[in-house]
């Protein structure tokens with residue numbers, strides 16, 4: 382078999398066999414195929430697409446390019462994954478609730494890149510918390526306290542890591558077959574047999590339209606069916622940031638408040654919906670409304686918060702920062718964002734807000750960049766709220782005073798005001 386023939390075949394819009402896909406993935410992972418040939422094949426796939434069978438073979442091949450965890454000794458493990466968003470702290474709130482309700486949580490989370498944040502970075506803003514556990518420590522924690530949350534191990538779907546990085550350099554990130562196989566390869570390698578996917582849709586997400594989000598969801602569900610995994614996709618709105626905070630430490634503060642029951646309405650809707658479908662997939666209840674009630678009771682009883690504390694302590698975190706959130710310092714420099722008119726907030730553009738938070742220090746532009754845990758944005762108001770002239774809408778936080786002026790200019794255009802009342806929309810667009 383030879384890579385030039387494989388590129389030629391895809392260029393001619395023909396279907397690649399499983400053997401040809403395995404040949405490419407295996408040899409590219411060990412660098413026997415150079416980047417320029419891999420780039421040619423990925424571009425041909427981008428332009429000509431893949432059949433359902435090709436997408437599944439591509440996914441399984443990437444999933445098996447490194448370690449594949451076997452979590453079967455924990456029973457019904459349900460994984461949750463978001464396709465990325467701004468202010469998205471749902472994993473941090475939802476997974477302790479699921480663990481408190483008796484579902485084993487063995488969660489590997491990613492780091493942030495560009496305008497979207499990463500759960501692993503956020504939780505590391507609690508001093509001492511370790512995301513780099515060995516597989517044995519990870520398993521032991523799930524066995525002992527029912528939950529562990531770590532970052533991805535180096536050898537999980539290494540082919541995806543290489544192809545994802547390559548796609549970024551050749552303008553091939555926005556391909557539904559490539560995104561679907563990238564996400565599902567990591568989920569399959571991470572070992573769960575049931576998966577709930579939060580497919581975000583809107584300005585702060587990969588999928589900008591509902592049609593694309595539906596197509597991505599259907600593609601991932603089909604990959605699941607063809608590879609023996611049960612998948613539910615929940616399409617959620619990502620036009621404005623989720624909740625009231627964007628930035629690592631700020632989002633941890635909001636997470637702790639949410640686990641104590643003080644939850645923004647948009648967060649509550651997403652947590653209750655995703656959580657009730659996780660409970661359903663785990664065989665803990667068929668009735669979605671009853672599942673939502675169990676989640677609310679779990680929060681009200683304090684059990685969800687207690688499970689979070691247990692997780693932080695078990696992974697080396699200093700729980701005094703959770704018990705007294707005043708200890709979680711905000712950045713030194715701050716600036717209030719106001720408007721010189723009164724009215725209803727019509728838009729808070731998630732993508733621009735993500736970029737502003739990143740610019741203030743909360744995110745990375747390149748993988749190697751260091752992040753400022755204290756930087757970010759706190760919103761006092763959300764879309765649909767009424768504001769008086771000069772009332773504070775948001776507060777910018779950074780440790781780099783030189784950034785504030787430009788950040789203010791960036792954010793000004795992202796917030797729009799209307800004279801007419803604006804209705805708050807549902808967060809859940811579709812369940813597939």
Ligand code: URA
Nearest residue numbers: 464559560563564587
């Ligand atoms: N998330 C992934 O893991 N891969 C993609 O291609 C896009 C989003």
